[in-house]
Amino acid sequence: MKPTHISIIGGGNLGVAIAEGLISSHYIAPSNITITRRNVDKLSKMSEKGVLVTHDNLKAASRGDLIILAVKPYQIKDIMEEILPVLSAEQHIIASVVTGVTLADMRSIIGHDIPAFRVMPNTAIAIRESMTCIASNNAKTGQEQMMVELFKQLGDAVMIDEQLMSASTVLGACGIAYAMRFIRAATQGGIEIGFSSEVSQKIAMQTVKGAASLLLETGNHPEYEIDRVTTPKGCTIAGLNEMEHQGFSSSLIKGIQTSYGQIADIAKEF
Numbered sequence: 001m002k003p004t005h006i007s008i009i010g011g012g013n014l015g016v017a018i019a020e021g022l023i024s025s026h027y028i029a030p031s032n033i034t035i036t037r038r039n040v041d042k043l044s045k046m047s048e049k050g051v052l053v054t055h056d057n058l059k060a061a062s063r064g065d066l067i068i069l070a071v072k073p074y075q076i077k078d079i080m081e082e083i084l085p086v087l088s089a090e091q092h093i094i095a096s097v098v099t100g101v102t103l104a105d106m107r108s109i110i111g112h113d114i115p116a117f118r119v120m121p122n123t124a125i126a127i128r129e130s131m132t133c134i135a136s137n138n139a140k141t142g143q144e145q146m147m148v149e150l151f152k153q154l155g156d157a158v159m160i161d162e163q164l165m166s167a168s169t170v171l172g173a174c175g176i177a178y179a180m181r182f183i184r185a186a187t188q189g190g191i192e193i194g195f196s197s198e199v200s201q202k203i204a205m206q207t208v209k210g211a212a213s214l215l216l217e218t219g220n221h222p223e224y225e226i227d228r229v230t231t232p233k234g235c236t237i238a239g240l241n242e243m244e245h246q247g248f249s250s251s252l253i254k255g256i257q258t259s260y261g262q263i264a265d266i267a268k269e270f
């Protein structure tokens, strides 16, 4: 089972990133993707790639069998009300990437029959390296599997309980920004100890990629791999311990908790 036409409502940062990932995956032809935005001029790169671009959400919704809502939390209610007249439980799956908007919120507008999903990717979906968490509680047979297969084309994907959707938003979607801040900070440190900014960033980026790949490929725990780097009385443990004295792990955990707390406020925008 595979969607025949995917319509993305809201061609902003994430909506375009999803379309880019879909195009490069060859999972679906660009002519079977529609993306909408009020100002379609900003989607010219998408139309150059063969994606159908329109400001007409109704047209997009009737064309698609999978509709991905990628608008801001305060915009999703109006969009669902707008497209409702063309939705049918037989034709459509509605998937929202909108932070803090629950399946119950969605059902309060679109009703109980239309299969609804929450999907939480991150912006690396554009290059097919997203971690995407997916939840639903009224999917029809085979639809959950179809959604996982689709998003596995764009990185990795898992079904989770909806209760964990906010946690997945923080760890996966916000998480890519935390990882990039690590890269930027490491780059700045690298400049201070002698590298040009360009070379420093290259080293920082490839090192983070290598660390993640090592864990993904071996299945090892990070501390096991750290033990293999930290020579006794060596420079790694000296720096690592100083980072911990300065609150490295603690600041990350506290940041994650703060982001998580913020989602309750975002949810009020619905």
Ligand SMILES: NC(=O)C1=CN([C@@H]2O[C@H](COP(=O)(O)OP(=O)(O)OC[C@H]3O[C@@H](n4cnc5c(N)ncnc54)[C@H](O)[C@@H]3O)[C@@H](O)[C@H]2O)C=CC1
Pocket (backbone or CB within 6 Å): 009, 010, 011, 012, 013, 014, 015, 036, 037, 038, 039, 055, 057, 070, 071, 072, 073, 075, 079, 097, 098, 099, 120, 121, 122, 123, 173, 174
């Ligand atoms: N940016 C990210 O990394 C992630 C964002 N999200 C969620 O995805 C959603 C979208 O986020 P972004 O792409 O960052 O926001 P964005 O503001 O870049 O994109 C939203 C787009 O929707 C368009 N839009 C607004 N009203 C519309 C309408 N009536 N018809 C058609 N298009 C309309 C806007 O013009 C804009 O281009 C948010 O709810 C956010 O919480 C989730 C995971 C990651």
Ligand SMILES: O=C(O)[C@@H]1CCC=N1
Pocket (backbone or CB within 6 Å): 099, 169, 173, 174, 266
């Ligand atoms: O910062 C935000 O609220 C959105 C949700 C996850 C990533 N960006």
